[in-house]
Amino acid sequence: MGWIAGVDGCKAGWVVAVLDDAALARPQLRVISHFSELFEGSEPPDLVAVDMPIGLPDRIVGSGRGPEQAVRSLLGERQSSVFSIPSRLAVQAAEYLEACGVAVATSEPPRKVSKQSFFLFPKIRQIDGLLREQPVWRERVYETHPELAFRTMRGAPLLNPKKVKGAINPEGMAERRALLIAAGLPAESVHAWPPRGAAADDMLDALAALIVARHIRGGRGKPFPDPPGRDSHGLPIAIWTFAPDRPAYQDRAMSDRPVSRSMIEAAAARIAGHARVTPVIRLGKGALGTAGDISLKLECLQHAGSFKTRGAFNNLLSLPVPAAGVSAASGGNHGAAVAYAARERGVKATIFVPEISPAAKIEAIRRFGAEAVVGGAQYDDAQAACDRFVAETGALKIHPFAAVETIAGQGTLGREWDLQEPDLDTVLVAVGGGGLISGIASWFAGSKVKVVGVEPAGSRALQAALEAKGPVAVDVASVAADSLGARNVGQLVYDACKDTVDHVALVPDAAITEAQARLWRDFRLAVEPGGAAAFGALISGAYKPAAGERLGVLVCGANVDLAKLQAIVA
Structure with missing residues (x-):
């Protein structure tokens, strides 16, 4: 297992955000006194992105090194955060006046050194000395800049500075935390107290550098300039961020798909802090007897036990809620998610569930404070009852799949997964009504990532729609019918897929x-039938990855009847 790090300077030395391949996407934070400490252990990092200049020209032409001049125009009002670094000789100066004199003599037009830049010189010298003495690390250490990283995450310059007149700006910190969470970092890490010796803004900058490191390792790094230059000692001169393989924002008008990436981006910002960032487990090459390089995305650890929480919150945070509250029809998971989101937002919820819903799911709906109305043999019967209730009361209907707000909310899972594993080739996604796969496929549309749906053989509404070139009704008979039992995916899902x-x-x-x-025996994951379907496609050979194929498998529901699970694993 390897590890990567994002690093920023701090009062006590350096604050380091470390992400180990075995750490379930939760970075560890620590402070070190000298940059070289990163490379002193028996297992050095695979890659480090650091907010500190690397590569020092012998002479400066213009307002700083080439990378600094290249990125300032991208940052809008934040461009002053990119300091001008002088020549190598000036950086070696021990005294400020000496540094200014050398800088003037080695720059065109003549330019002194700012106090902010001078205070960075000792740290610049640490990195410079390490990379000159040990050239082997030059291809593992990358210069980045947190404001450029945040700008890339947002797709536009940030709205708020992190400091105003030297004091922390709460709005700026909140904006950066939301972007880090939307980029796939756990909220508990982003909101953690910084380690001793580091300030909160230093910690966020290190986490932003970690995001850049992850993308560089995944092959999506973007240097300024491109290609990077080299100084007279062979050190690279470039500031790195990352380049998604699609535009960060895409207007709906640019596509005939019903849900665009910009809608998913907006949903991610909207639900940040309400939905969990769920972890990924890397199983590696040849895992489970396959030829592929396998990982599991554990959305079963989401609030209320499934991905449905994302769509539920996006609906509640996007639409006005009447006095009658909200209502939904559900095989169980959507109802539990709506009930949970409604409770968190202080909203009344009435959930209609079919008779096939497991008792555990009905109990979860009621535990979250919603009214659960049980009736009808299948999901469509519950939906009809919900529609009548909405017509009579004026409650807001939150559809589990046939709504743009729901699909965009579920699409945040695809966005999060993409940020966590930017080198994926294929994802396996279970399909019930199709809201989840619609959102994930909308996010990955136009990329190299192949989205493969997985349906029970006895409940194949999406496959039938794709074959018929339009939504059609199918019979439903499956052990997973309570969550993957829609008879018809509908026009919206068909158009999205x-x-x-x-x-x-x-x-x-x-x-x-x-x-x-297998999920219980091998990973101690208690997963319901629908949540295990994609994993079932892999272990049964219904989907066979090619040699070396980077395959992500979604494990998406944990609302399981424990008595039935016990009987299965006995």
Whole structure:
């Protein structure tokens, strides 16, 4: 297992955000006194992104090194955060006046040194000395700048400075924290107290550098200039950020798809802090007897037990809620998510569930404070009852899949996954009504990532729609029917998936229950049938990854009947 780090200077030395491949996407924060300490252990980092200049020209032409001049125009009102670094000889000067004199003599036009830049010189010399003495590390250490990283995450310059007249600006810190969470870092890490010797803004800058490091390792780094220059000692001269393989923002008018990336970006910002950032487990090459390089995205650890929480919050935070509250029809997971989100927002919720819903899911709905109305044999019967209730009371209906707000909310999972694993080739996604795969496929549309749906053999609404080139009704009979049992995906889901989903793999019920058993035995994950379906496609051979294929498998629901799970694993 390797590790990467994002690093920023701080009062006590350097604050380091470390992400180990085995750490379930939760970075560890610490302070070190000297930069070289990163490379002193038996397992040095795979890659380090640091907010400190690397590569020192012998002479400066213009307002700083080439990278500094290149990135300032991207930062809007934040461009003053990019200091001008003078020549190598000036950086070596021990006294401020000496540094100014050398800088004037080695710059065109003549330019002194700012006090802010001078205070960085000791740290610049630490990195410079290490990379000159040990050239092997030059390809592992990358210069970055946190404001450029945040600008890349947002797709535009930030709205608020992190400091105003030297004091922390709460609005600026909140904006940066929201971007880090939307980029895939756990909220508990982003909101943690900084380690002793570092300030809160130093910690956030180190986390921003960590995001850049992750993308560089995944092959999506972007240097300014491109290609990077070299100084007279062979050290690279470039400031790095990352380049998504699609534009950060895309207007809906630019696509005939019903949900665009910009809508998902907006949803991610909206629900940040309400939905968890769920971890990824890397199983590695050849895992589970396959030829692929496998990882699991554990959305089963989401609030209320499933991905549905994302769409529920996006609805509640996007739409006006009437006095009658909200209502939803659900096989269980959507209802639990709406109930949870409604409770968190102080809103009344009435949830209609079919008779096939497991008792555990109905109990969860009621535990979150909603009224659960049980009736009808299948999901469509519950939806009809919900529609009547909404017509009579004026409650806001939150549809589990046939709503743009729901799909955009579920799409934040795809965005988060993409940020966590930028080198994926394929993702396997379970399909019920299709809201989840619609959102994920909308996010990955136009990229190299192939989105493959997984449906039970006895509940194949999306596959039937893709074959018929339009939504059609199907019969439903599956062990996973309570969550993957929609009879018809509807026009909205079909439109979102018709050109973005590669194909649908069908899995028998036996493979789904075996997947539940394997997830419990191998990973101690208690997962419901629908949540285990994508894993079932992998272990059954319904989907066979190619040699070396980076395959992400979504484990998406944990609202399982424990008695039934116990019988399966016995």
